Amino acid sequence: MWEDLVQTLQETTGLPVSRRDVERALGALKATEDLWENIRLSRVPLRVLVELWRVLQEKGLLRVEEGLALTEAGRALAQEAPLPGEAFCPACEGRGVLGARLPGRARERFLAWTQRRPPAIQDYDQGYVTPESTLARVALAWAWGDLEAKEILVLGDDDLTGLAAALTGLPKRVVVLDADPRIVRFLEEAARAEGLPLEAHVHDLREPLPETWVHAFHTFFTDPVEGPLGLQAFVGRGLLALKGEGCAGYVGLTHVEASLAKWAQFQRFLLENQAVITELRDGFHLYENWDYIPSMRAWPWLPVKRLPEKPWYTSALIRLELLGTPSLPNEPIQGDLQDEEATTY
Ligand SMILES: [Fe+2]
Structure with missing residues (x-):
């Protein structure tokens, strides 16, 4: 089932998607119904996530109202996806420096x-x-x-x-x-x-x-x-x-x-x-x-x-x-600096 999802997402987005991406996104859905928290916890490009949520909804695995809620079938699908642990130090918000x-x-x-x-x-x-x-x-x-x-x-x-x-x-x-x-x-x-x-x-x-x-x-x-x-x-x-x-x-x-x-x-x-x-x-x-x-x-x-x-x-x-001095061109850059994974510009 996860493999089918991976393949569907690769086809519909044309972007690289892995089984581990699907696993992380499902783990995030188990942790929170908040859309924005899902983005933060999934660590998967938003372009891919929105497509995953759409497919899950279409298959009756996700209910979309105020937030994103896995249905009973959805929870069964996500059963083996680990919850993203949150054990960051509150003083430095996990950065390690202040x-x-x-x-x-x-x-x-x-x-x-x-x-x-x-x-x-x-x-x-x-x-x-x-x-x-x-x-x-x-x-x-x-x-x-x-x-x-x-x-x-x-x-x-x-x-x-x-x-x-x-x-x-x-x-x-x-x-x-x-x-x-x-x-x-x-x-x-x-x-x-x-x-x-x-x-x-x-x-x-x-x-x-x-x-x-x-x-x-x-x-x-x-x-x-x-x-x-x-x-x-x-x-x-x-x-x-x-x-x-x-x-x-x-x-x-x-x-x-x-x-x-x-x-x-x-x-x-x-x-x-x-x-x-x-x-x-x-x-x-x-x-x-x-x-x-x-x-x-x-x-x-x-x-x-x-x-x-x-x-x-x-x-x-x-x-x-x-480790040394790279030789890089110093020429004008033509074309779009953004690519297909860009979503927030
Ligand atoms: Fe800390």
Whole structure:
């Protein structure tokens, strides 16, 4: 029966789907009727999940009303799917590091600035992580020695990572590139007011990286658009910006918009470019809910049209380190940065 489901989903979505995906999605349905919690717990691309729910409903295995409820037949089908255990540390929300430990009262000052941040808008596929997620990301970089006396590049920064990093007083220099002039102006204002070694520039990552930023940094941060071209634009440029061996990058990657087949492709891309993964922390970033949820691509496909009440969109944090200097092209990137697994733009 699970095998039939896998095959149906592969055929109707045209996307990679595994038996384990079905198992996780059924386990999540046993744990909660809330649609958004199902997305978080399933760790399966939303594009595939909506199709699974539709098929289950069609077969009388799922009842869709206020939430997603397995019928008696549905519960029998899901019997062998394990419940997703939730044993995360409440103090750090499972991240293992705390922004509150950062030097320079960075957390307190950062939280004050986030009160005035520009709202996330659909034009740039924005959607930012919670302030505690941004601070924890910076705290992990601090732990690895990727902040102190380092030159840091942030490629796309609606999360305000560049600001949080600069507020620690540790980096030598922080440069932020973002396509959105509102973010750039906001960071410039914060840098002036706080006297930080932080600069921000309007730059579209589809364009080649200007020579002055090629092989110029020790550390980069990016939360990429997750299509193959998006990863090339964000992570490829990040690798290109690093000086070479021993330099590090921090990258966010979701399950919501990336199958494990895409994760594998991404890991191959890293290895081919002399980058090794030294940390991979799943569910590290929690995203604040954004205003344009009812106009995102997947909204019409959702069986229950209710806005989420708490964060549901999460991503892993990956740290990579260079073993050598990759030779990457620095050419314009043509075409759509999104792909068929993308659902929230
Ligand atoms: Fe903890």
